[in-house]
Amino acid sequence: MARDLDATQDFYGSVLGWTYRGSSAGADVSVALADGRPVAGINALAPSMGVPVAWTAYFSAPNADIVAARIRERGATVGVGPLAFGAGRAALASDPAGAVFGFWEGPVQAGWRVGAANAPAALELHTRDAFAAAVFYGELFDWASGLPDTCTVSYEHETVLVLAEGRTVASLMGGGIEAAPDPQVRPRWHVFFWVSDVDAAARAAVRGGGTVVSGPQDARAGRAASLRDPDGALFAVTSGQA
Template structure:
């Protein structure tokens, strides 16, 4: 979600080396390409939907209406939709702690987190790991016997989501059985892969962004957290 499509394209093109093509059906929307392959979407809809500039993961579902109903049944919020968008239907929601995420019903390319051009990793930073993992497992049908289902496993103080043998996301909020942390601002966080973290961080500053967390080693590789000029946070990892 951005405010100004051209400004966002200029920033992410300079920092991440992306190119862009117009969305097929929506004005004000473009598909970001990494080496010619789709990696993300940028839409100048922050003002229209009255939401903050941010990166938001969209999870594929079989029925947007049924999933939206499950979200509402669990005291969470469906802020926008489900509505027609391009070759499918989408909705924007917030979990019970306020972390924003999207759902998508429609065409699915052979594309997924951690593979090819897709984002490298997703992380939910939340106050209560256990409650969040139950919410998403029930709403998105994780840990089911479906052919395209995902496995949910406990690993140290985190809940890890696996697709086959690949770890694709983590729910992180402290020890699983600990009391909720009131200081955590719940949100989904997206990691993008870059060849050179230090160079990308320097390019972000030069393009008007900032570096809240400077390049450093991590379990995923060398990483840094960046903020675009409108406030959108994301992490880059080599």
């Protein structure tokens, strides 16, 4: 969600090398392309929808109404939708700890999974209780249910890993942030994007009016940095290999 589509496209084009095409969802929406392949969406409707400028992770679901009902049954919040959007239906929600996420009922590009070359590099949930979060999201999206085309869940180094076809598509980690006043460490989903040079991306972000939150530094999966765009949206970049 962005305020100004043109300015946002310019920033991410300079930092991540993205190009863009239009979307069937309307003139205020564009599809970001990495090497000609869709990688993310930018929607310039943040002010009209009353939501902050932010990157949001969306999870595919066969029935958005069922997911919305499950969210409410578990004491969490559906903030927007489900609403018709492009070729499907979308909604925004927050989990019991306050982390915002989206869900989508509709077509998904074949082979488009987190960690693939034409998708975000990683999703990480930083929250108070990773196990409680895993139960919540698992019940929403049938993770670890054994149903066809659903994710499995494992535990490694105090992190809950969500896997699809053997590949990690999300990591849920907790601890140490319950009382933290810093908005950078409140419960939230972090979206990582691929870049060939993390340090160069960080410098480009600063030149474009953004800020470096942390890093660049070497991490387990490659060099990484957390950045904010000029409107304050938090995102991360990594050079880990797809």
